[in-house]
Amino acid sequence: xxxxxxxQPGMFVQEKEAVTLDCTYDTSDPSYGLFWYKQPSSxxxxxxxxxxxxxxxxxxxxxxxxxxxxxxxxxxxxxSASQLGDSAMYFCAMREGGNYQLIWGAGTKLxxxx
Amino acid sequence: NAGVTQTPKFxxxxxxxxxxxxxxxxxxxxxxxxxxxxxxxxLRLIYYSASEGTTDKGEVPNxxxxxxxxxxxxxxxxxxxxxxxTSVYFCASSEWALPTGNxxxxxxxxxxxxx
Numbered sequence: 208x209x210x211x212x213x214x215q216p217g218m219f220v221q222e223k224e225a226v227t228l229d230c231t232y233d234t235s236d237p238s239y240g241l242f243w244y245k246q247p248s249s250x251x252x253x254x255x256x257x258x259x260x261x262x263x264x265x266x267x268x269x270x271x272x273x274x275x276x277x278x279x280x281x282x283x284x285x286x287s288a289s290q291l292g293d294s295a296m297y298f299c300a301m302r303e304g305g306n307y308q309l310i311w312g313a314g315t316k317l318x319x320x321x
Numbered sequence: 322n323a324g325v326t327q328t329p330k331f332x333x334x335x336x337x338x339x340x341x342x343x344x345x346x347x348x349x350x351x352x353x354x355x356x357x358x359x360x361x362x363x364l365r366l367i368y369y370s371a372s373e374g375t376t377d378k379g380e381v382p383n384x385x386x387x388x389x390x391x392x393x394x395x396x397x398x399x400x401x402x403x404x405x406x407t408s409v410y411f412c413a414s415s416e417w418a419l420p421t422g423n424x425x426x427x428x429x430x431x432x433x434x435x436x
Contacts, residue, residue, distance in 0.1 A: 211363070216361075249429075250409065250429065250430045250432075251427065251429045251430065252364075252411065252413075252427040252430075254425070298363050298364075300363065300364075307352070307354075307366075307369050307371060307377075307379075308354075308366040308369065308379055308380065309364070309366070309425070310363075311362075311363025311364045311365070312363050313361060313362055313363055314361070314362075314363055
């Protein structure tokens with residue numbers, strides 16, 4: 208079974224609109240962390256936002272916020288006021304409990320239209 | 322600060338050739354990782370080193386070997402390259418083995434093609 212599922216292979220969004228990128232996860236470990244990364248066409252991985260399973264508040268970092276719904280096991284990334292520079296691949300990843308590795312989703316390709 | 326530096330950035334190999342990807346970090350991190358990224362997929366862990374002197378297999382270790390040369394450097398070796406190893410390889414490091422938040426740093430990636 209997929210541990211991290213990103214159901215949107217690609218999205219087109221008009222500039223300045225808000226966009227939500229979906230991520231659902233599957234774990235039975237009560238302690239876990241969820242990450243979002245941006246990968247532009249140049250290839251580097253850029254950290255965006257993190258949510259720990261015990262964090263009481265939804266994480267926010269500038270224009271990025273994480274809509275964390277623990278009971279539904281979803282951790283959607285919300286980008287407010289999208290910009291052309293937001294066009295990139297976006298990956299959701301999870302670290303479970305005492306495991307060292309990050310488990311990655313397949314990614315969503317976001318294209319912002321002017 | 323350089324962060325995580327990996328070389329080479331691009332390499333073309335013939336089937337059966339060997340090569341080593343080099344990775345160095347200047348942040349005094351304890352843990353280092355090698356991931357691969359195939360088209361349309363997220364990253365998969367090949368090997369990791371939780372601390373200097375230790376290495377462990379990740380999700381897809383077959384066909385690879387690693388060496389934690391010292392605290393700064395973690396190399397990935399392909400002994401006999403196969404076309405299935407065509408991928409983008411990322412080295413990463415973190416202060417401790419269980420990173421949270423913005424505590425895992427990635428290199429810029431190495432594009433490897435095996436023909």
